[in-house]
Amino acid sequence: MPTKNQLICHGREEKRRTDRTRASDQCPQKQRVCLRVSTRTPKKPNSALRKIAKVRLSNRHDIFAHIPGEGCNSQEHSIVLVRGGRVKDSPGVKSHRIRGVKDLLGIPDRRKGRSKYGAERPKSK
Numbered sequence: 001m002p003t004k005n006q007l008i009c010h011g012r013e014e015k016r017r018t019d020r021t022r023a024s025d026q027c028p029q030k031q032r033v034c035l036r037v038s039t040r041t042p043k044k045p046n047s048a049l050r051k052i053a054k055v056r057l058s059n060r061h062d063i064f065a066h067i068p069g070e071g072c073n074s075q076e077h078s079i080v081l082v083r084g085g086r087v088k089d090s091p092g093v094k095s096h097r098i099r100g101v102k103d104l105l106g107i108p109d110r111r112k113g114r115s116k117y118g119a120e121r122p123k124s125k
Helices: 004-010
Strands: 029-040 050-057 062-066 079-084 093-097
Touching: 050 079, 050 093, 062 079
Parallel strands: 062 093
Antiparallel strands: 029 050, 029 079, 050 062, 079 093
């Protein structure tokens, strides 16, 4: 515990907050290059395999990005667009890849939530 005199001379230092989005440079989306595509198991109560990719940003940061939806065609050196948004049950994964843009294809035959997965509108008869 500091004395009154120590507080008068030096004061209290404010806690520094860590920036959650330091890799994105305050941009809504960033273009990135895939370094590795793999699967990872989630935290305790869940058990599905999560598809993740290690990507290098245009500002030379390396981060992990989640690939939403079923199946993916991406591989090393493919160029993708990444947005923010963490995955709660995967530690260290703080961003998502945007489907249907650049080299990552959308999900064909998807009816609901199409805009999130880059699916085209089904043709009406």
